[in-house]
Amino acid sequence: MQTVNTIERLRDCIKQWRSQGNSIAFVPTMGNLHAGHIKLVKEARKKADKVVVSIFVNPTQFMVGEDFNMYPRTEERDKQKLKAAATDLLFLPTVNEVYSSDTNTIVSVSELSKLHCGSSRPDHFDGVATIVTKLFNMVQADLSFFGKKDYQQLLIIQTLVQDLNIPMQIIAVETEREADGLAMSSRNAYLSEQERLIAAELYSALGDAKDAVLAEKLTLAAIEQIQISALQALGFKVDYFSICRSQDMQTATDKDKDLVIIVAAKLGKPRLIDNICFSR
Numbered sequence: 001m002q003t004v005n006t007i008e009r010l011r012d013c014i015k016q017w018r019s020q021g022n023s024i025a026f027v028p029t030m031g032n033l034h035a036g037h038i039k040l041v042k043e044a045r046k047k048a049d050k051v052v053v054s055i056f057v058n059p060t061q062f063m064v065g066e067d068f069n070m071y072p073r074t075e076e077r078d079k080q081k082l083k084a085a086a087t088d089l090l091f092l093p094t095v096n097e098v099y100s101s102d103t104n105t106i107v108s109v110s111e112l113s114k115l116h117c118g119s120s121r122p123d124h125f126d127g128v129a130t131i132v133t134k135l136f137n138m139v140q141a142d143l144s145f146f147g148k149k150d151y152q153q154l155l156i157i158q159t160l161v162q163d164l165n166i167p168m169q170i171i172a173v174e175t176e177r178e179a180d181g182l183a184m185s186s187r188n189a190y191l192s193e194q195e196r197l198i199a200a201e202l203y204s205a206l207g208d209a210k211d212a213v214l215a216e217k218l219t220l221a222a223i224e225q226i227q228i229s230a231l232q233a234l235g236f237k238v239d240y241f242s243i244c245r246s247q248d249m250q251t252a253t254d255k256d257k258d259l260v261i262i263v264a265a266k267l268g269k270p271r272l273i274d275n276i277c278f279s280r
Helices: 007-019 035-047 075-084 124-139 151-163 186-190 193-199 201-215 220-234
Strands: 002-004 024-029 050-055 089-091 143-147 169-173 237-245 258-266 271-279
Touching (some): 007 024, 035 075, 035 143, 050 075, 050 124, 143 151, 193 201
Parallel strands (some): 024 143, 050 089
16 A cells, blocks of 8 residues: 655556556545445445545534544554555645645535534535545545445535536445444544443434334424434433435425435534435
8 A cells, every 4th residue: 555645646646547547436534444434445445446545634624612633643553454455545645735825715515514514513514525625636536435424424525526527426335333333433432431332322213213204103393303302311412303305405394205314412522423314
């Protein structure tokens, strides 16, 4: 596995691969890699000749008071995991390499970025959309792989690729979970031992809500409120628990068939997110 730190060296490698007729897959990450990230790399390995992974903790997607400076940096451990997964190239740039001091351009997927997480974390998704667009332009891959755990982020990235005519296919990969159902996340490390035992109830609540929707005995609003109350009783501070249309994340109605139930809630220090998609 090669490791490069500059855009120039990255492009030199990409140019060489292209001249050899290789297809290229890209997996952007913020490091502190777990089995969910490695699943993306393995899926990319199946689909392309060469796999590029980036590790970059992006400052523009952290809000004031969030954990940018405390976000775990585990580069050496991450490198070993990526080597074991047969990654071809690791792009490991500095902030100054990615953002010049006079940067003025922001990429924003307007309506979608204001919903749900965007409501409580203003400008977060602008930071995500901007860094993803920049990385796409740097790597210029054929395929890019994202987990479904952050459904809103996935939909935003799919939308910007379509709207900006970026010649890249976005591949969505199923969420990797712990044995008890908790979605794998770098922030799970912030959970105390007791909180970790409770955290899996987030996914259980999604499953219960799905069953209730399919049973069609309660209104969607009532189902949401039941699960919010149940999570609060367990100690979660619920940001939202929403039943939405899967195509645009707007509030679902009784007529909508393709749904996603999304949740964000704090448990102790970390803010956890998860979702479940289904049709009825």
